[in-house]
Amino acid sequence: MADCRRPDLMRTLSSMPHRKSLQRQISSPPLCSGEKGNVFSAWHAQVDNKGDGELQTDDDDGSLGHYAVVDSPRRRIASVRLVARHPEVYEPCDDSFALVDALLADKVNLLERQPSLCLEVGCGSGYVITSLALLMGGGHGTHYIATDISSAAAQVTCNTLASHGVEADVIVTNLVTGLEKRLAGSVDVLVFNPPYVPTPEDEVGAAGITASWAGGDRGRTVIDRMLAIVDLLMSSKGLFYLLTLTANNPGEICQIMKKKGFASRIVIQRSTEEESLHVLKFWREDVKDLSENGSPATLSNSLSAKISRLAFWR
Amino acid sequence: MRLLTHNMLSCNIKGVTKGFPLSIEVQRLDTKDADFNPDFLRNIFPKLEWKAFHDAAVSIGLNDIPEQVDPTMLEDHEFLQKFHHALLEVHLEEGALICPETGRRFPVTKGVPNMLLHEDEV
Ligand SMILES: C[S@@+](CC[C@H](N)C(=O)[O-])C[C@H]1O[C@@H](n2cnc3c(N)ncnc32)[C@H](O)[C@@H]1O
Secondary structure (H helix, E strand, O other): OHHHHOHHHHHHHHOOOOOHHHHHHHHOHHHHOOOOOOHHHHHHHHHHHHOOOOEEEOHHHOOOOOEEEOOOOOOOOOOHHHOOOOOOOOOOOHHHHHHHHHHHHOHHHHHHOOOOEEEEEOOOOOHHHHHHHHHHOOOOOOEEEEEEOOHHHHHHHHHHHHHOOOOOEEEEOOOOOOOHHHHOOOEEEEEEOOOOEOOOHHHOOOOOOHHHHEOOHHHOHHHHHHHHHHHHHEEEEEEEEEEEEHHHOHHHHHHHHHHOOEEEEEEEEEEOOOOEEEEEEEEEOOOOOOOOOOOOOOOOOOHHHHHHHHHHHO | OEHHHHHHOOOOOOOOOOOOOOEEEEEEEEEOOOOOOHHHHHHHHHHOOHHHHHHHHHHOOOOOOOOOOOHHHHHOHHHHHHHHHHHHHEEEEEEEEEOOOOOOEEEEEOOEEEOOOOHHHO
């Protein structure tokens, strides 16, 4: 991604010793720019076909945006240029983009569900919740809530929302503490790009930007805490989008969720030389996934098998 | 923080059974225009704890929210305007939310409530 070459982002990234793969991308820019054989470029082609035909990457003009919206009176997702920044807040990077791209790819399904309440946990810069609100296109009366454990991140999210003219409630909390009682059973869309990097356990939730990526054993500590409360939060038509790394064992995550009655599929998979990202989507098994027909990413029972095949790209 | 946000929050300290609604301690309020969206209001109405919303509005000096409501009022433009203003346009910028059971104070700073618990509260 063009953004990975930005000097300010590099500074942030180089202060994250565990994000080796992201550093690698900086030292080898071609990986970021969608060259031949890269999964990114293949995937972009796919979204362009599926999407509104209004999206294009703006890598070529050397600018910083993820996508530019062409000939549209309305932005479809957040503009990286308008995202607020803070030295201790995670800036939008490949994982954020993968998550937003997954939401874009699943937009028809999202709109069909007419969600009343969308919640992002770990909102960081606000790039994802802002993009979600923009791509859902306001006007439908949807309520957006975003939480982060970092008060700096919450402030940055407020600024990003404001610069895009989007309204959401932003709360500093651990996952959804303080909200669970009132939101129980009513979250229609749940989005989480967790701290997923495998680290020593004592780095989880540490001060500063460490908490944005430190995921403990197999990168699963915070993910597993979240999985434990998804069932409580989700409405009957709820969709849960979770970003994971291969090291997080997404197949096992799907098994855990299956025991709670959730079906799953991979909406997006994206690989660099070292890191393979997946956006997993979960929904209650007894409710049909409206996008199941004809989607290129469709998987049914073979999710774990597929994930192990992905090891090929690592 | 809008009164909408307030309506979604409760105190979740271990052992607390009546952590809702939190009372509001005002240091600074601000009013910001928000787009008037009747669909949003109609959508959110059934999800609100109306008494908590009414009482919170009164506690910050908004006295034109009726104590009793029924869904037919959602067709009344004048009511919707007042509802919109109290729910979405008045922001608690600085202050605190206070647990009705324990008195625990959750600070609101630059418009953002902090619901993080201390280790011994979890
Ligand atoms: C990988 S970053 C993602 C940021 C943003 N959503 C994005 O996609 O660019 C993870 C975020 O989760 C937040 N976080 C970490 N642990 C958390 C917790 N227990 N509760 C809420 N947020 C948490 C971090 O502060 C960080 O902002």
